Amino acid sequence: MAASAIDRTEAPPIWGFVLLGLVGGLLSGFFGIGGGVVFVPSMVAVFAIKQQRAQGTSLAIIIPTALLGLVTYSLHHPLRWGIALPMMVGAVLFAFLGATVAARVPATFLKVLFFILIVFSAVRLFLT
Secondary structure: OOOOOOOOOOOOHHHHHHHHHHHHHHHHHHHHOHHHHHHHHHHHHHHOOOHHHHHHHHHHHHHHHHHHHHHHHHHOOEEEEEOOOOOHHHHHHHHHHHHHHHHHHHHHHHHHHHHHHHHHHHHHHOOO
C-alpha cells in the first residue's frame, strides 16, 4: 500500500478530516453551499465512511458552518427573510422524513440519487 494511502481498516488520521473541513468551509462560504456537496463524497470515497453515516455527519458539520455563513453574509447583503422563513419551515418539516427514509434505503441508491442531484444542479447552474 502506498504511504499516502489510508488504511481503511483503521481510523483515518485526524488531519485528513481537518483538511476536509478547511476545504469544505472555504467552498461553503465562497459559494453559499452547505458543504455536503464536498463533505459527503469525500467522506465516502476518501475515508470509506458509509453513505448514511457521511450524510448524518455532514448535517452536523453544516449547522455551525451555515450559521457563521448566515451572519457573515447578512453583514454584507440584506437577507430575504420573506423567502427564507417559508423555506425554513418546509425544510425543517421534511428533513425528518428525508433522514428517516435515507436511513432505511441501500447506500448505493443514496449514492446514485446524490450523483443525479449534483449533476442536475450543475447543469441548471450552467444553463442559467
